[in-house]
Amino acid sequence: MENKITSESFTIPMGPQHPALKEPGHFQFTVDGEIVTRAYVRLGYAHRGIEKAAESRNWVQDLYLLERVCGICSHIHSFAYCLAVEQLAHVEAPPRAQAIRVLVAELERIHSHFLWMGVSAHEAGFDTLFMYSWRDRETVMDILEGLTGNRVNYSANILGGVKFDVDDVQAASIRKGLDFLEERTNHYLQVLGKDAMFLQRTRGIGVMTRAQAEVLGAVGPTARASNVMRDMRVTAPYSAYRQFSIRMMLDSRGDLEARFQVRVQELLESIRLIRQILDNLPQGELSVHLPRRIPAGEAAVRLEAPRGEVFYYIKSNGTDKPERLKVRTPTICNLNSVIRLAVGHQLADVPMILAGIDPCFSCNDRMVTLADERDGSERLMTWSELRQHGIDFYKQAAK
Amino acid sequence: MKTFGVMLPDVSKSLFRRAATEYYPSIRKATPVQLRGLLHLKLEACTGCGLCAMDCPANAIQVTMLDRKAKIFTVDYHVDRCTFCGQCVESCRQGALHMSSTEWELAALDKTPFLMRIGDTRNAGTNVAAKPENKPAEDKHN
Amino acid sequence: MTLISVLIALFVFPGGLFLIVAGLFYQWFNRKLLAVLQNRIGPRWFQPFADVIKLLAKEEVIPDGVNPYLFIGLPIMALAGALTAAVYVPIAGIAPSYGFSGDLIVVLYLLSLLTLCIGLAGANSLDRFSLVGATRTLTQLFSYEAPFLLAMLGPALVAGSWQVGKITAYAQNHWLILTQPLGFVVALVGLMGKLEMPPFDAPEAHTEIVAGALTEYSGRGLAIFDLGRAVELIIGLTLVSSFYLGGVANLPLFVVKTLLLLFVMVGLQSLLTRLRIDQTIGLWWRYGTLLVLVQWFFMVFA
């Protein structure tokens, strides 16, 4: 790391490896004293080439590949992929499967928001909140494990439905867990809204106005904290959200505190929705059959991931592999805003502002590192080749 | 209303509470029945169709047909590649596959337990240790 | 006092070795208690010792572009300063080995030597995180030093002496926490600032600047700085407890008092969010100093 000190600028690098970043990403902040005057971002350190790799795998295999776009919001990616493929095949998952998908998606949102709360508290130097919120996150992870069979990468979906059913015993254990989580969430709402020391680090920090949020294309809770009405579950309801409606959480302040409030209130709303789904789970089949070859066509779906709107575009050419698959994750939209927001703030606020959008770099870095021309017969050969070159499609960046 | 030390109740309760951290190697929590652990194959039900291998996202399953008429085949299960997604169990039309919910501590010091060869091993012609009993080398559950 | 007993007092007990071991034990108590308050298991009792031994055994990397003498010398100076301060302080319930009129000031400045050395060490290395950390360390030093000093001078004022031994003797009969509660609070919180404990850990806020001034340190240098911090922890606790909590009586009472103080400090650590450096300065000059001055006002006129 060479030293660039001139009379005006002093550049502080953050990343690719930095304690504030749980994943590799590179930020450069030029500071004047403690004030940030310029910010620059470079991505690609967790780039695994998923979009290209998806073109050389069949429709079923892609489901699991895409689930690994992100380790935290893994379900929403396979959810989006399934919706798009089902749209291409002109089938619809049975109502019970749709409800279970939404159930897992909301549990995942709880998991993600709790995780985020802990991480941001840690960035702020409030480790007690970090430890407690992660302790409570275990509850929802246990629920997910008991329901789907895994703590992350739930693999709940198959093309045309879901893998498992929710029986009364599981419903009861979910309800029990939710009661605890609801109590804790209400408590954290108090902590985040009242703790004077914590508010010093969040109130009025990183303010993004509504106009800014719209121009910079912010999505998800980041946008909603600036009073921008963007929530796919409400504005463009998909799957079981058509039956089970959810309220949009908005805040007009646009600062970090608002982002905390929006997310924690979303937790309460998710808990309410999960209870509602459990009470009114439709009866019926769990999956429908999908052909191995998906009819040619194009499909674009937009879903609300915990971090915001996720966009999937799939083009099929009628074979058993997709022709093109495009993933646009929420972080890439929100990253724009963070870069601009950081300027003018104290260096100490930068990790908080960064964490405020809940960045997920492995979500962003998907497209290409290396691809393979592969057909079925050479499967093992090319796989070992891939391994040799060390692309870790599966051992992707932790998280 | 701003106050100081809002987390005081949590902190003070913790003094008299057992740590939430798991004491993992000494105390093992029971795993849920749904857990997707090690894959098991019922050889008598398997027809060697290879659907599981075709759908496996990690190419962890390899079906080699040795004699199509006599239905002699071997199934190689690469435990180290397996992502435990459970798609093979869904894909199998014979119901020959299931995943154990108790066998999940699969780490080993060498690679031998990671290749499990199920089926006819007479003509396989490799020197990989065959594991017909379908289990990793060490049983860590004792 | 024979030469041997002097040497033992200096190197084994109550100075030197004992101080280091006790400091590390207090560090463990700090970490363990914090973990318990956060509902974690926390480290086992030998963890700080293991850390130090591991670091001492490791290679020390001296980065390019630094002054190697300063780089190696600063940690030693810091530890030496802290150990020297211990000579004038009633460690482990034993009256200070040496003392002269006005040694309180010397002790306080020897304690600041550690912080100063850390700041210099950061400024010495060219790493950007170190530089920002050094700036913050020194900025913070100037913010808490004045209120902390004033809070420690409160007992000196009523005892009528600026000698640690005499103040302690006076405090033996007067629990100054009752007569000077504000001073006690400022002294306690000031001690947390001095030790760079959360919420005053902005100089080493690892989510912002990795390890602050000590980012470039590894191996022996880091271990010695760590030992210096451990010694400073115990000296600081001794000073505050002997000034405000009824002087020194005997070893068990001393341990109880200091651990009680540490308990309060850990509780505060677990409840408070890290302050930004500008907020730290604001806190000390706006509230810390004011509180002590109010205390002095009462002392002078009441």
Next chain:
Amino acid sequence: MNNEEILTLAEQIVKSWDWKTEVSRSQPNQLDVNILNLEQFVPIVVGLRVKRLGYLSAIVGLDLGREANQLEVLYYFCEQSSMIVLHLRIPRQNARIPSLCEVIPSAEVFERELREMFGIEITGLKTIEYLYLPEDWPDGVFPMRKDADLTMVTAQTGKV
């Protein structure tokens, strides 16, 4: 404004700018606009922006293959559940499209991605440093193109 009104208004804007523009509805909530003349592209986007018909949700690049010898770029403008998709078709050689950064600042990352992955030059794009690809990525290799020779890349860089 409901979906139908959004799509109708968008259709009017597009038609009024250039009556030859092909417009179709592949889905009930989707309006596909086939832009034939690149010069019309930015004004149409401005028109959509002014009327607040959707924000830029994503830019998708497509390689239509060697036979078609064309690249396609899809711009997804979304509002509520409606999607307005602008299709741009350009030749594979010397592919060049205008930048939207002046109109929509958030287009920058998408355009940078498009540029490095498909080799489409974006006129007016200020930041042209790689966003995802490594610094030592060879010139002229655009990984998301169907015929990108990536084994060569592995040999050259000797890593990944």
